[in-house]
Amino acid sequence: MDRFSPKLVTVFGGSGFVGTHLxxxxxxxxxxxxxxxxxxxxxxxxxxxxxxxxxxxxxANVRNEASVQRAVAGADIVINLVGLGYEGGxxxxxxxxxxxxALIARxxxxxxxxxxxxxxALGVDAxxxxxxxxxxxxxxxxxxLEAYPQAVILRPGLMxxxxxxxxxxxxxxxxxxxxxxxxxGASRLQPVFVGDVADAIVAAAEGKVKTGKFYELxxxxxxxxxxxxxRVLREAGRKRPLVALPSGIAKLFALPFAIxxxxxxxxxDQIDMLGVDNVVSEAAIKDKRTFAAFGIExxxxxxxxxxxxxxxxxxxxxxxxxxxxxxxxxxx
Numbered sequence: 001m002d003r004f005s006p007k008l009v010t011v012f013g014g015s016g017f018v019g020t021h022l023x024x025x026x027x028x029x030x031x032x033x034x035x036x037x038x039x040x041x042x043x044x045x046x047x048x049x050x051x052x053x054x055x056x057x058x059x060a061n062v063r064n065e066a067s068v069q070r071a072v073a074g075a076d077i078v079i080n081l082v083g084l085g086y087e088g089g090x091x092x093x094x095x096x097x098x099x100x101x102a103l104i105a106r107x108x109x110x111x112x113x114x115x116x117x118x119x120x121a122l123g124v125d126a127x128x129x130x131x132x133x134x135x136x137x138x139x140x141x142x143x144x145l146e147a148y149p150q151a152v153i154l155r156p157g158l159m160x161x162x163x164x165x166x167x168x169x170x171x172x173x174x175x176x177x178x179x180x181x182x183x184x185g186a187s188r189l190q191p192v193f194v195g196d197v198a199d200a201i202v203a204a205a206e207g208k209v210k211t212g213k214f215y216e217l218x219x220x221x222x223x224x225x226x227x228x229x230x231r232v233l234r235e236a237g238r239k240r241p242l243v244a245l246p247s248g249i250a251k252l253f254a255l256p257f258a259i260x261x262x263x264x265x266x267x268x269d270q271i272d273m274l275g276v277d278n279v280v281s282e283a284a285i286k287d288k289r290t291f292a293a294f295g296i297e298x299x300x301x302x303x304x305x306x307x308x309x310x311x312x313x314x315x316x317x318x319x320x321x322x323x324x325x326x327x328x329x330x331x332x
Contacts, residue, residue, distance in 0.1 A: 009205065010034040010071050012060065012104055013081035015043035017163050018119065022079070022198040023049045029202060036060035036071040062100030063090065068107045077115045077205045078108040080144075085133065086267045093136035101140035105147035115152075117204045118144045119197075122157040122190070122216055123278040130272045141214070150211040152204040154197070157218040157278055160301060161194035162308050169265070170232040171312035174240055180233060181245040183266075184274040185226030190218030193299040196291065203294045210293075216284040217291060219298045225274065231301070235309035247271050 009026055011019055014035035026033050027050030035046045040057035047055050060071035062082055072078050082104075084096040101118060108116045120137050127134035144151050160167050174180060197217055203209060223231070226242060233240055251268045284290055291298050310320045 006032065007076040008032045008034060008074060009077040009079060010036055010058075010075040011079045011081060012036045012062065012068075012071065013083070014079075015046050015057070016081065017161075017165060018081050018159065018194055018197065020046065020049065020163070021161065021194045022081070022201055023055055025195075025198045025202050027051065027054050031077075032056075034058050034071065034075065036068075062103060063095050065103055065107070068103050069111070072104070072107045072111045072113060075108075075111065075113055077117070078104065078113045079117045079119070079201060079205060080104050081119050083119070083121065083137065085270070086264055093132050094139075097133070097136035098139040098143060102143035102147055105144040105151060109148045115205050115207060116144070116148045116150070117152050117154065117201055119201065120153055120155045120214075122155045122218060122280065123273070123276055124155065127273050127276040130276065131269050133269050134273060134276075145212065152209060152211055153214045154200060154204060155214060155216045156197045156200075157190045157192045157216075157280070159194045159197060160191050160219075160304060164194065166191075167232060167235075167305060167309060170229060171236050171309055174233055174236045174238045175312045178240065179243045180229050180240040181250070182226050182229055182242050183245050183247060183250045183271055185224060185229075185242070185244060187225050187275055188222055188277045188279050189225060189228060190222045190279040191228070191301055192217050192219040193301075193304055196296055196298050199296055200291065200294045203296075208294065213289060214284070215289045215293060216280040217298075218280040220300050222279055231305070232309070235305050236312035237314060238312070247275065 009031045011022060011033060013019055014023055015037045023033050023046055033050060033055040035043055035055060035057045037043050037057060038061050040059050043057035046057055049055055058071055060067040062068060080101060082096060082100060084091055084093055087093055105116060120141050124134040124137040128138045141153050158166055200217055229242060250271050254266050254268050280290055
């Protein structure tokens with residue numbers, strides 16, 4: 001794409017983990033980027049990810065129709081990254097993951113937006129029967145396609161990369177706890193590099209895959225939850241026994257966090273989701289609704305994790321690999 005293209009992309013939830021990677025990919029491709037978030041005053045760092053004036057935060061709340069309409073006005077492309085992982089106050093699964101997704105899709109359609117990409121999550125179809133989060137995300141997908149039939153739905157697996165929410169959290173626990181608790185250790189996961197997901201989002205936005213379809217994005221490695229935690233310990237250089245924690249007991253530990261005004265370490269709903277395999281389906285592989293459709297070779301955890309998990313080692317920066325770093329700017 002021409003580096004000086006005037007096309008405008010509105011990214012809902014663009015100040016988070018995925019959004020910061022995506023904004024850089026879009027900026028390098030020459031797009032103008034509008035970061036639609038509830039608190040634009042807290043998204044000032046996003047401006048530095050592109051050229052002067054190229055990336056601009058704007059206030060938008062997916063529970064407020066007028067703000068969503070303002071955010072999509074004049075946009076050529078709309079990308080929805082908003083996903084509520086736990087409920088609190090007015091932020092509920094139904095209002096954000098389902099109704100909010102539908103509102104964005106309707107607004108994009110009404111505004112004549114040429115392309116809509118909705119980012120969901122891998123395994124929501126399998127987990128909908130046990131998890132309110134998964135059920136709300138699945139309902140959100142259906143609502144998006146009903147309002148905007150040409151939308152592209154992406155279902156990435158557990159994402160890793162600088163600033164991720166899983167490996168960094170587990171690394172912190174490995175540093176702080178004498179043991180590493182394991183919940184549903186046999187369930188399988190297929191972690192995916194956030195840079196690959198960002199590339200797929202842009203490709204979908206540019207019409208490089210068929211619209212009106214679901215695409216499942218998983219990395220090259222499938223590992224049991226227990227094995228992922230063992231990998232965290234290896235990367236952090238920590239020796240901790242892996243101790244199985246029954247789901248029922250884990251939920252009891254999670255209860256106090258549900259009433260605190262802080263992000264919980266884990267919720268009962270997330271514990272239920274841990275019991276469901278989080279891998280690309282056979283149907284998606286057969287139909288090539290995977291990275292294969294985008295021409296992307298997914299990146300292995302072996303290449304990325306060593307570049308930031310050293311922070312949780314005993315000697316910190318002195319255990320940092322000497323072979324170079326994979327920074328946000330190096331995400332393709």
